[in-house]
Amino acid sequence: MSVEHGKEIALEEAKSIEFWFDFASTYSYLSAMRIADMAREAGVSVAWRPFLLGPAFLALGWNDSPFNIYPPKGRYMWRDLERLCDKYGRAFKRPSQFPRNGLLAARIVCANEDAAWTPDFVRAVFSANFAADRDIGDRVVIADILTTLGRSTDELIAMAEMAENKEKLRHRSEQAISLGLFGAPSFIVDGELFWGNDRLEDALDWARKSST
Amino acid sequence: MSVEHGKEIALEEAKSIEFWFDFASTYSYLSAMRIADMAREAGVSVAWRPFLLGPAFLALGWNDSPFNIYPPKGRYMWRDLERLCDKYGRAFKRPSQFPRNGLLAARIVCANEDAAWTPDFVRAVFSANFAADRDIGDRVVIADILTTLGRSTDELIAMAEMAENKEKLRHRSEQAISLGLFGAPSFIVDGELFWGNDRLEDALDWARKSST
Structure with missing residues (x-):
């Protein structure tokens, strides 16, 4: 970040997209698998923003996923997800438990948002949940994923469970509500909110336009 | 429909899409303005299926539009709609009343689903609601639209309000629920349900694939 390149850096920093996701969220799976390649192609950087949908749903009066509360929406979503995975060429196996606990x-991710291995970890956790039907709420499964990625499992889990980091995730989930989020995935570009995997293309277009 | 062309006709008839819409529905406006041209290009015929969302929402426990019941969803939807209208090059003026009464x-439409002028009428009513902020629940406005299209206003309104036709629309709205619909627009192709303006392209692709 040298001074003489200040202007270029400022332009580059403007081209960014915040990707807000919950590991239990079905449509977040689709965006998590797609966003890194698409953003790279668009010249846009991704800010990974894990949060918990639970508080946002509670604020709407829902104590469970709306896909469980409203059966016609749930039936449709599972079929839709299957079709979309086919379309995108992504593996899909309906989780035997839904929603799963994505807290750990x-x-x-919250403790390592900018780490180089974080996007791989995000994709591995989503794949475990939605392509392999593994219980991502089980720390053995999470430890296994970290090990597979060559990370120091015990240290990362200990860091993740430090009070300060727990507070950071709580703050993120409150921030989500104050930003107007009510579902996941959501994208924020230049103050504009885009909701749903369907809006990923539009959000990236917005980032391209807003930075030129 | 001559006998010697039977095979061709059968193939053509397989390529069709049911378009389920409610005149009060914001995202139905987008699909109503887009579907005819897109379907023509795809070689797919459109079956226009007006229905009332009210009973489907009541079945989910909602006595109003979810965009009114859940303010964060409503705030997002209005901004999203504005952006999408920009993207599609469509006029938009936020209705001063929402949802409006699309019963008449x-x-x-229910009494004239296959008439040549019906698609124009559908587009004119949606435009009145979402581009001109006119009260489509007012029969003077509906009469004005019919007159502009060169139709015999009094006769069409009288036909629409015959007991048999009222019953047909009630049946349609019940049929929507039994088909698994929970929102609008929805599309049905070859037994597959697609929900939302976002899925219009996918639904047309499905029609193309399922007929070849």
Whole structure:
């Protein structure tokens, strides 16, 4: 970040997208698998923003996923997800438990948002949940994913569970509500909120336009 | 429909999409303005299926639009709609009343689903609601639209309000629930349900694939 390149850096920094996701969220799976390649192609950087949907849903009066509360929406979503995975060429296996507890995985990302291995970890956790039907709420599964990625498992889990980091994730989930989020995935570009995997292309277009 | 062309006709008839819409529905406006041209290009015929969302929402426990019941969803939807209208090059003026009463307009379509002028009427009613902020629940507005299209206003309104046609629309709205619909627009192709303006492209692709 040298001074003489200040202007270029400022332009580059403007081209960014915040990707807000919950590891239990079905449509977040689709965006998590797609966003890194698409953003790279668009010249846009990704800010990974794990949060917990629970508080946002509670604020709407829902104590469970709306896909469980409203059966017609749930039936449709599972079929839709299957079709979309086919379309995108992504593996899909309907989780035997839904929604799963993504707390530990979210805390790990929260403590390592800018690490080079974080996007791989995010994709591995989503794949475990939605392509392999593994219980991502089980720390053995999370430890296994970290080990596979060559990371120091015990240290990362200990870091993730430090009070300060727990507070960071709580703050993120409150911040999500104050930003107007009510579902996941959501994208924020230049103050504009985009909701749903369907809006990933539009959000990236917005980032391209807003930075030129 | 001559006998010697039977095979061709059968193939053509397989390529069709049911378009389920409610005149009060914001995202139905987008699909109503887009579907005819897109379907023509795809070689797919459109079956216009007006229905009332009210009973489907009541079945989910909602006595109003979810965009009114859940303010964060509503705030997002209005901004999203504005952005999408920009993207599609469509006029948009936020209606001063939402949702509006689309009963008479739906009855008129219900009685004339296959008429050549029906797609124009559908687009004119949606435009009145979402581009001109006119009260489509007012029969003077509906009469004005019919007159502009060169139709015999009094006769069409009388036909629309015959007991048999009222019953047809009621049946349609019940049929929507039994088909698994929970929102609008929805598309049905070859037994597959697609929900939302976002899925119009996918639904047309499905029609193309399922007929080849």
